[in-house]
Amino acid sequence: MTGSHPPAYAGGPCHECGEPWPCVSRRAELLREFAGCPGEAVAYLCDWLRAGVAERELRGLPPDPGMASRHLSWTVLLRQLPGGRAAADG
Numbered sequence: 001m002t003g004s005h006p007p008a009y010a011g012g013p014c015h016e017c018g019e020p021w022p023c024v025s026r027r028a029e030l031l032r033e034f035a036g037c038p039g040e041a042v043a044y045l046c047d048w049l050r051a052g053v054a055e056r057e058l059r060g061l062p063p064d065p066g067m068a069s070r071h072l073s074w075t076v077l078l079r080q081l082p083g084g085r086a087a088a089d090g
């Protein structure tokens with residue numbers, strides 16, 4: 001499940017548009033795919049984040065300081081979307 005904007009490799013850029021992954025297009029897709037399921041989204045993206053850190057290390061690439069925030073910070077939006085189970089929790 002990597003949509004129309006998959007990563008070139010875990011921890012790498014988007015294969016489609018070359019932006020750091022998940023790119024804006026992929027994040028927009030993820031918002032739709034995980035609407036109402038913020039917990040599942042975080043679990044999915046944590047897997048990618050963990051794989052990305054390992055893959056960059058394997059490839060001898062420097063750590064990407066923006067990676068954690070790019071993978072996870074926007075997932076709070078899922079709680080604010082219609083259908084989000086946690087939306088009423090305040």
Ligand SMILES: [Zn+2]
Pocket residue numbers: 005006014015016017018019023024025026
């Ligand atoms: Zn992209």
